[in-house]
Amino acid sequence: MPSEVQLDAATRQLLDDVDKEAATFAGLGEFSTEVQEELNRSFLPDRISDTLNIEGVRVNPRLTRAVLDGLAISDSDRYTTQEILNVSDANDLIESEARAGNLLSLPLVRELHRRIENNLIPTAGSFREEDVEITGASHRPPAWSDVP
Secondary structure, three states, rough: OOOOOOOHHHHHHHHHHHHHHHHHHHHHOOHHHHHHHHHHHHHHHHHHHHHHOOOOOOOHHHHHHHOOOOOOOOOOOHHHHHHHHHHHHHHHHHOOOOOOOOHHHHHHHHHHHHHHOOOOOOOOOOOOOOOOOOOOOOOOOOOOOOOO
């Protein structure tokens, strides 16, 4: 049996506070469809921008919202626009799978990769065949041969 993690009093109190607030929030019940759609519309540009920024693609929520709304943006090239649209498409799939109660699976990971890299790289949806590094990180991703 694994040993329990020891937390200091401040961390324990913070976790208790989060649990209490989460219970209060859960007690509010389900949001209406309109509210859920508005929340998604409001937060989606931030999620997409954050995701792309992690990957080194410099976009902001304003630019992301404009691309999602179909506007032509002068400071966005075709590649950046495609990346925003691709992450949005992958997000739609993730939300759909989560609503259906489906678990993360190998075919789902491959389909997410295909959607994220659609029209960007020829190997979209397949496992990498070379080692990679994360710039500025001490973590080393697994060797390509260990990925599948």
